[in-house]
Amino acid sequence: WNKFKKSNSQFWEELEEQLISSDVSVDTADMIISNIREYAYSNNINDTGIIRDLLKKEIIKILNCGINEKLKFSGNPPSVYLIVGVNGVGKTSAIAKLAAMLKKQGKNVVMAAADTYRSAATEQLQHYGERLGIEVVHHQKLSDPGAVVYDSLDKALARRSDVLIIDTAGRMQTSFNLMEELKKIKRVVFKKLDRDPDEILIVIDSTTGQNARHQAEVFHRAIGLTGVILTKTDGTSKGGIVLTIKNELQIPVKLVTNGEKIENIDLFDPEKYTGAIFT
Amino acid sequence: QLTGKFEDLFFRIRNKGKLSPSDLDAALREIKLALLEADVNFKVVKEFLGNLKERALGKEVMESLTPYQQVIKIVNDEMTRMLGSSEGSVNFSSGGPTIFMMVGLQGTGKTSSVIKLANFIKSRFGKSVALVAADVYRPAAVLQLMDMAGKIGVDVYSEKSMDPVSISRKGVEKFTRDGRDAIIIDTAGRLHIDENMMLEVENIRKAVKPHQVYLVLDAMTGQEAVNIASAFNKRVECDGLILTKLDSDTRGGAALSVYYVVKKPIKFVSSGEKIEDFDIFHPERIASRILG
Numbered sequence A: 001w002n003k004f005k006k007s008n009s010q011f012w013e014e015l016e017e018q019l020i021s022s023d024v025s026v027d028t029a030d031m032i033i034s035n036i037r038e039y040a041y042s043n044n045i046n047d048t049g050i051i052r053d054l055l056k057k058e059i060i061k062i063l064n065c066g067i068n069e070k071l072k073f074s075g076n077p078p079s080v081y082l083i084v085g086v087n088g089v090g091k092t093s094a095i096a097k098l099a100a101m102l103k104k105q106g107k108n109v110v111m112a113a114a115d116t117y118r119s120a121a122t123e124q125l126q127h128y129g130e131r132l133g134i135e136v137v138h139h140q141k142l143s144d145p146g147a148v149v150y151d152s153l154d155k156a157l158a159r160r161s162d163v164l165i166i167d168t169a170g171r172m173q174t175s176f177n178l179m180e181e182l183k184k185i186k187r188v189v190f191k192k193l194d195r196d197p198d199e200i201l202i203v204i205d206s207t208t209g210q211n212a213r214h215q216a217e218v219f220h221r222a223i224g225l226t227g228v229i230l231t232k233t234d235g236t237s238k239g240g241i242v243l244t245i246k247n248e249l250q251i252p253v254k255l256v257t258n259g260e261k262i263e264n265i266d267l268f269d270p271e272k273y274t275g276a277i278f279t
Numbered sequence B: 001q002l003t004g005k006f007e008d009l010f011f012r013i014r015n016k017g018k019l020s021p022s023d024l025d026a027a028l029r030e031i032k033l034a035l036l037e038a039d040v041n042f043k044v045v046k047e048f049l050g051n052l053k054e055r056a057l058g059k060e061v062m063e064s065l066t067p068y069q070q071v072i073k074i075v076n077d078e079m080t081r082m083l084g085s086s087e088g089s090v091n092f093s094s095g096g097p098t099i100f101m102m103v104g105l106q107g108t109g110k111t112s113s114v115i116k117l118a119n120f121i122k123s124r125f126g127k128s129v130a131l132v133a134a135d136v137y138r139p140a141a142v143l144q145l146m147d148m149a150g151k152i153g154v155d156v157y158s159e160k161s162m163d164p165v166s167i168s169r170k171g172v173e174k175f176t177r178d179g180r181d182a183i184i185i186d187t188a189g190r191l192h193i194d195e196n197m198m199l200e201v202e203n204i205r206k207a208v209k210p211h212q213v214y215l216v217l218d219a220m221t222g223q224e225a226v227n228i229a230s231a232f233n234k235r236v237e238c239d240g241l242i243l244t245k246l247d248s249d250t251r252g253g254a255a256l257s258v259y260y261v262v263k264k265p266i267k268f269v270s271s272g273e274k275i276e277d278f279d280i281f282h283p284e285r286i287a288s289r290i291l292g
């Protein structure tokens, strides 16, 4: 065994580097690799191809979560999806794509333009609304985001819409005031519907490194996350931080966007995702 | 200069007169961990540790009365060296307007940086600035730029056409005729692996001949930062980088990796959404964040 260990220490190092270069955190990568190594040694497995497959299976196992990976729909419409995340990660685009996807499935969708801060955020969402024939509830610039959400809930209830998707302004997890604003938005939904949003999804950019874990942690502590939307997977980054986020915070990836066209959105597929890490 | 994890580590070994090989290995492992957690590219980390070990096994450390202090000094020197120097200020061209162009991946903060740089040039140098809206793809991109430009009293050239090369050329011609001191071109976000889009930004550069092309890079970019920056640099010959979203408290290892490999200076940093959250790059500040 020591012979295998010595001659293959490079093999294990390469496996670890594959994970690290995909932005998996060192802790999670070490945990996964040492579990596999222990299993391989105790089962006399020394075929590197088989070990690689074991590694893939282990990663898929971590990413899989049974029922949680599906989008939740409420028994009392509208189902409410609150979309959050730091600046520029792809929230507004993901919302348009998700709305289009749900509409194609025959659902009645309303979008809330609750980013009242950034220049042309409302116009950006309205552009998609017009293209898709989906209503966008909006107020004038710098109005209270909570008021937009309240108004959207009214409209969604009146129209008996199936889903209301709420766009919020990008915000750093390090901004106390902006995180408080998000809590307030969540409370508006609870007060109106007597339940929390059915999905609270953090949008994470595939190119982001270890800071994404901190983002997930702080957003989760503030408002409770039900899932991740992983964006820009059409780039060269693998978004491995979602493996860390699932492993350490138990937050699953639900959706993936892989381009700038409206159809570039899919339900998360752990097998496909894991395969991409190893190409 | 070293904070947090590094301080504990070196505090633990400081009272040992000599630096044993196992002490050094333990120290190197801790440094590797800290750098990877800071998003420094793993190949850059390997090389850094290699150089560090070589120097640590040399006379300056082994024959020093305070070997651990020597190692800290080396780490700090190497880090600061790897970040380049502060060359942030703007050099204006003597004949005609100075032309700037922003490029980068989607969502990194290009459009915001155009506005911040324009404001920086106006307020610090008293120069007249005008902008060219060459992002024809993103919904409401031109509106976004115009809305922000209106707040700082800066003109924007835009067209209904879908040809960013012609928009850029015409915008620069117009503002040159108007006698502006600086012209800044905003381009669409694009992937470094999108051949058509990289060709487009190459063509804009050829048509307009900017004095400064800045790659706008998100400070929280992970391991791919080096590949992204290298690809952009190869296609459009960047003059420098603008590092954004530093207020995320990200450690910023991407900055170090990119400078180490691409050797282009970081000119400016953006640390917030306000127009004034924009400043000249100071390497020492990033070095202490990475080692944080």
Ligand SMILES: Nc1nc2c(ncn2[C@@H]2O[C@H](COP(=O)(O)OP(=O)(O)OP(=O)(O)O)[C@@H](O)[C@H]2O)c(=O)[nH]1
Residues within 6 Å of the ligand: A085, A086, A087, A088, A089, A090, A091, A092, A093, A094, A115, A118, A121, A168, A169, A170, A171, A203, A231, A232, A233, A234, A235, A257, A258, A259, A260, A264, B106, B107, B138, B189, B191
């Ligand atoms: N290539 C690629 N680009 C994307 C993807 N998702 C979003 N983008 C682009 O990323 C940029 C930012 O997208 P937005 O939807 O405005 O991001 P945001 O999170 O709403 O940004 P803020 O509201 O400013 O915080 C745009 O140029 C999008 O076209 C994706 O999956 N792939």
Ligand SMILES: Nc1nc2c(ncn2[C@@H]2O[C@H](COP(=O)(O)OP(=O)(O)OP(=O)(O)O)[C@@H](O)[C@H]2O)c(=O)[nH]1
Residues within 6 Å of the ligand: A087, A088, A118, A170, A172, B104, B105, B106, B107, B108, B109, B110, B111, B112, B113, B135, B138, B141, B187, B188, B189, B190, B244, B245, B246, B247, B270, B271, B272, B273, B277
């Ligand atoms: N917190 C913070 N937000 C920033 C910073 N720089 C830019 N932003 C925000 O990041 C988001 C994206 O900025 P944009 O300027 O639209 O980015 P872009 O690169 O032009 O995006 P595309 O044109 O879609 O590729 C916006 O919400 C900005 O306000 C920064 O330094 N800190």
Ligand SMILES: [Mg+2]
Residues within 6 Å of the ligand: A091, A092, A093, A115, A121, A168, A169, A170
């Ligand atoms: Mg948005």
Ligand SMILES: [Mg+2]
Residues within 6 Å of the ligand: B110, B111, B112, B135, B141, B187, B188, B189
């Ligand atoms: Mg832009």
